[in-house]
Amino acid sequence: MTTLPHPYFKLTTERVEPHRLRLRLFGDLDHESSDELVEALERRLEEDGEEVREVHLDFRELGAVDSMGLSAILMAHRLCEAAHVHLHLDSRPPHLDRMLTVTGTLDYLTDPCADHAPVALGDPEPPPGDRAE
Amino acid sequence: MDTTKTSPAGSLGLRTSWASAPYPVVLADRAGTVVELNTAASAVFSALSAGDRLRDRVPSWLADAHRRVSTERSGQRSDREPAHGPSGGRVGDRSYEAHATCGSDGDVVWWLVDDTDRRLAEEALHGERQRTSFLAEASNALLSSLNVNRCMEVTAQLAATHLADAAVIIAPGKGRRHPMTSCVGSGEVVRSIVDIDTTSMPGLSEALQGFPPVPSRWIDPASAPEWVVPEEMDGAVGSVVITPLPGHGTPGGALVLLRTSGHTAFSEDAEVFARLFAARAGAALAAARMYSEQSSVTTTLMRELLPPSLHQVNGVEFAGGYRASGQSDRVGGDFYDVHPGAGEDQESLAVLGDVCGKGLEAAVLTGKIRNTLHALLPLADDHARMLRLLNTALLNSHHTRFATLVLASAARCEDFTRLRVTSAGHPAPLIVRRDGSVEEAATAGSLVGVLRTIKSTTTTIDLAVGESCLLFTDGITEARGGPLGDEMFGESRLREALGECAGMPAEAVVERVQMLAADWVGRGVHDDMAVVAITTPRPDVFSAMTRGAAGRRPA
Numbered sequence: 001m002t003t004l005p006h007p008y009f010k011l012t013t014e015r016v017e018p019h020r021l022r023l024r025l026f027g028d029l030d031h032e033s034s035d036e037l038v039e040a041l042e043r044r045l046e047e048d049g050e051e052v053r054e055v056h057l058d059f060r061e062l063g064a065v066d067s068m069g070l071s072a073i074l075m076a077h078r079l080c081e082a083a084h085v086h087l088h089l090d091s092r093p094p095h096l097d098r099m100l101t102v103t104g105t106l107d108y109l110t111d112p113c114a115d116h117a118p119v120a121l122g123d124p125e126p127p128p129g130d131r132a133e
Numbered sequence: 134m135d136t137t138k139t140s141p142a143g144s145l146g147l148r149t150s151w152a153s154a155p156y157p158v159v160l161a162d163r164a165g166t167v168v169e170l171n172t173a174a175s176a177v178f179s180a181l182s183a184g185d186r187l188r189d190r191v192p193s194w195l196a197d198a199h200r201r202v203s204t205e206r207s208g209q210r211s212d213r214e215p216a217h218g219p220s221g222g223r224v225g226d227r228s229y230e231a232h233a234t235c236g237s238d239g240d241v242v243w244w245l246v247d248d249t250d251r252r253l254a255e256e257a258l259h260g261e262r263q264r265t266s267f268l269a270e271a272s273n274a275l276l277s278s279l280n281v282n283r284c285m286e287v288t289a290q291l292a293a294t295h296l297a298d299a300a301v302i303i304a305p306g307k308g309r310r311h312p313m314t315s316c317v318g319s320g321e322v323v324r325s326i327v328d329i330d331t332t333s334m335p336g337l338s339e340a341l342q343g344f345p346p347v348p349s350r351w352i353d354p355a356s357a358p359e360w361v362v363p364e365e366m367d368g369a370v371g372s373v374v375i376t377p378l379p380g381h382g383t384p385g386g387a388l389v390l391l392r393t394s395g396h397t398a399f400s401e402d403a404e405v406f407a408r409l410f411a412a413r414a415g416a417a418l419a420a421a422r423m424y425s426e427q428s429s430v431t432t433t434l435m436r437e438l439l440p441p442s443l444h445q446v447n448g449v450e451f452a453g454g455y456r457a458s459g460q461s462d463r464v465g466g467d468f469y470d471v472h473p474g475a476g477e478d479q480e481s482l483a484v485l486g487d488v489c490g491k492g493l494e495a496a497v498l499t500g501k502i503r504n505t506l507h508a509l510l511p512l513a514d515d516h517a518r519m520l521r522l523l524n525t526a527l528l529n530s531h532h533t534r535f536a537t538l539v540l541a542s543a544a545r546c547e548d549f550t551r552l553r554v555t556s557a558g559h560p561a562p563l564i565v566r567r568d569g570s571v572e573e574a575a576t577a578g579s580l581v582g583v584l585r586t587i588k589s590t591t592t593t594i595d596l597a598v599g600e601s602c603l604l605f606t607d608g609i610t611e612a613r614g615g616p617l618g619d620e621m622f623g624e625s626r627l628r629e630a631l632g633e634c635a636g637m638p639a640e641a642v643v644e645r646v647q648m649l650a651a652d653w654v655g656r657g658v659h660d661d662m663a664v665v666a667i668t669t670p671r672p673d674v675f676s677a678m679t680r681g682a683a684g685r686r687p688a
Binding site for chain 2: 031072
C-alpha cells in the first residue's frame with residue numbers, strides 16, 4: 001500500500017462485512033476536513049441502519065491532525081455510542097497516539113470496555129471512583 | 134478692392150452647378166461681401182442675400198474664417214486649397230462644417246456641410262465616456278475605505294461635484310435620529326445628526342426602510358423640508374431628486390440631490406445616471422457597514438479575551454506572552470489568566486489553555502471557560518475537582534468542541550515557590566532548574582468539554598530562586614519553520630531554549646521563548662502561541678519589583 005502523503009483530504013467508506021463499516025482517511029484531518037468525517041459517518045449510520053455493529057476508522061494514510069480533527073474523532077465516537085455501534089481506531093500513526101495520550105482520550109476512544117453511556121447533561125459530579133490523583 | 138464684381142462663373146464654373154446643390158454654398162469676395170448664394174444657403178441664412186456683408190448676417194465663426202482665408206490668399210495666386218482645415222460652428226440649432234475653395238481673383242466659395250448628427254453623436258459619446266470614467270473613479274474612491282463615515286463623505290463629495298449643486302445623504306438611524314452628511318459644490322463635507330420626521334419628505338421613509346424598493350423621484354422644491362437644504366447653498370432650490378441607496382438586503386439610506394433654480398433642472402439622463410451612482414455608493418456603504426459591525430464584534434470579543442498583563446504577585450513572578458496567529462484577524466483559541474491570591478500566603482492561580490478551533494465559537498467557549506474558572510476559584514485547592522466541575526459546565530450534546538488547559542497554583546514559601554500543577558489534556562509544563570536542566574511536570578489528564586468523566590493527576594513542584602515553570606500551548610512546539618520551512622519547532626528545541634533561561638526573570642524567559650519560536654517560524658504561518666512563565670524571583674529583584682505585596686518579607 002502506498003504511503004505517499006496526500007495533499008488533499010479524502011475519505012472512502014465501504015461495508016467490508018454486513019455488520020462492519022470502514023472509513024479510510026487520506027491526508028490531513030484538520031479544521032478544513034473534520035466536518036467531512038462527521039458528515040460521512042452520520043450519513044452512513046443513517047443509511048445502513050441497524051445492521052452495522054462496528055465502525056472502523058482506518059488511519060493508515062492519515063496526515064496531520066489538529067484539535068478540530070480530534071474533535072471530529074470525538075464526535076464520531078459520540079455518534080457511534082448513540083447508535084450502539086463500536087468504534088475502532090485502526091492503524092493509528094504514532095503522532096495520533098501521542099495526541100490521544102496527551103489529551104487523555106486514548107483510553108476513552110480505544111477501550112472497548114469503556115463506559116459507553118451517552119453523554120448525559122446535568123450530572124453534577126461523577127462518582128468518586130472516577131477520580132485519579 | 135473691387136466690390137462690384139459679378140460671379141466668377143468663368144473661372145470656377147459654379148453658376149451651372151451650385152444653384153441646385155443640396156449643400157449650402159456662399160460665394161463672397163475678398164472684402165467679405167456676399168456675391169451669390171444658392172437656395173440651400175438661403176434656407177439656412179434666411180436674412181442673407183447678395184451684397185450683404187458676411188459679418189452682419191452670418192455667425193461670427195464663419196465671418197472670421199472668411200477673413201482668415203482671404204488674408205492668407207492675398208498676394209498669392211494659387212488655386213490650391215487654403216492651408217488649414219475646414220472651419221465649423223453652429224447656425225441656429227444646427228451645426229455645420231465650412232469648406233473653402235478660393236478663386237484666382239480672391240473670391241472664396243464656402244461649401245457648408247451639415248454635421249449636426251455627427252456632432253450630437255460625438256457629444257453623446259464624450260458624455261458617456263465622462264460618465265463611465267466618473268463611475269469608475271467613484272467606485273475606486275468609494276471602495277478605498279471601509280469606514281462608513283468616510284464612505285458617506287466621499288459619496289456626498291462626488292455627488293455634489295459631478296451630479297448636482299448640493300448632495301445630502303441621510304443614513305438609517307435609531308428612532309428619529311439620523312446621521313446626515315451634506316456637501317455643497319466642491320466645498321467642505323458637513324456631518325451631523327438630525328432629529329427628523331422621515332415622513333416630512335416625500336419618498337424618504339421608503340428609501341430608509343429599503344423596502345419596497347422605490348425609484349428615485351422628483352420632489353416639488355417647495356415641499357422639501359428646511360433641514361434638507363444645506364445652509365451653504367446659494368440661491369433658491371430649483372429641483373430636488375431623492376434616490377435610495379440600495380444596500381445588501383438592508384437599507385443603505387437616501388441620497389438627495391439639489392440644484393439651484395439658476396441651474397438647469399435634472400434631465401432624464403442625469404436621473405438615470407444618479408441612480409447608477411447611487412447603486413455603487415449603496416453597495417460601498419453596505420460593505421462598510423457590514424465590515425464595521427463585524428470588526429466591532431471582533432473588537433468586543435478581543436477586548437474580553439486579551440491576555441492580562443502579569444506581574445509579581447505575593448512574591449511569585451508571573452509573565453505571559455501571546456502571539457496571535459498571523460493568518461487572519463479572527464479570534465484565536467489560546468488564552469491565559471492569573472488570579473492573584475487574596476492574601477500574602479494564599480495561592481495565586483495561573484491558567485493557560487487552548488480551545489479547539491477558531492473564530493466566534495472558539496471565542497465563546499474561551500469566555501465560558503475563563504468565567505467558570507473564575508467562579509470556581511474558591512475550590513482551587515483541589516484542581517481535579519475544579520476541572521471536573523468545569524467539564525460538567527462545558528458538556529454539550531451538540532458538539533465536541535473541547536479545551537485543554539493547565540492549572541498552576543503558586544504560593545511563595547521562605548526561599549522557594551510551591552507549585553501545584555495539573556494538566557487537563559494539555560502538554561505538560563516544563564521546569565528549568567538553576568543548573569539549566571529541564572524537566573517535565575509529572576501531570577496528565579483528560580481534555581475538558583467532551584467526556585462525561587475526566588481524570589487528572591496533580592503534581593507538586595518547588596521552584597528555588599531563579600527557577601521557572603513554563604506553561605505553553607502547542608502553537609510553540611508545533612510551529613513550523615526552520616531552515617527548510619517545514620520542520621516543527623518541537624519540544625526538544627523548546628527544552629534547549631529553556632535550559633538557557635536558568636536564573637532569568639519570568640519576563641525574560643517569556644521573551645526568549647517567544648523570540649526563538651518567532652525566529653523559527655520566520656515569515657511562515659503559525660498558530661496562536663501563548664506562554665506563561667512562573668518564576669521565583671531573586672531577593673534583590675523581589676524587593677525591588679514587589680507590587681501589591683507591601684510588607685511581605687523578602688526571602
